[in-house]
Amino acid sequence: MRADKQTVTRLLKTARGQLDGILAMVENDRYCVDISNQVMATQSILTKANKEILKAHIGGCVQEAFESGDPALQAEKMDEVLALVDKLGR
Numbered sequence: 652m653r654a655d656k657q658t659v660t661r662l663l664k665t666a667r668g669q670l671d672g673i674l675a676m677v678e679n680d681r682y683c684v685d686i687s688n689q690v691m692a693t694q695s696i697l698t699k700a701n702k703e704i705l706k707a708h709i710g711g712c713v714q715e716a717f718e719s720g721d722p723a724l725q726a727e728k729m730d731e732v733l734a735l736v737d738k739l740g741r
Contacts, residue, residue, distance in 0.1 A: 654707035662700035669693040705735065 652659075673689045709732065716728040 652704065652707070653711040654704045659700050659703050662696055662703070666693050666696045666700070669696065708732075 669689060670693060673686060673693065676686045676689065713728045713732060716724045719725075
């Protein structure tokens with residue numbers, strides 16, 4: 652992985668902590684809107700982590716594929732990116 656591991660690790664650990672908190676909120680029958688707000692906050696952190704990872708992939712692996720001049724490798728990386736974009740749009 653080419654993304655800044657420290658940044659991604661911090662974001663994922665924060666999200667994990669928030670998930671633990673959300674589970675506790677559910678178990679304690681907390682107000683639905685409060686739980687939903689925490690779920691959305693966690694999703695936001697996961698989105699930020701994913702952006703860091705994808706940015707590094709495009710700036711590293713994909714760029715190297717295009718610099719290599721290998722059409723098969725270029726097509727493979729483009730297919731990967733397009734599959735990810737398709738998943739993000741769902």
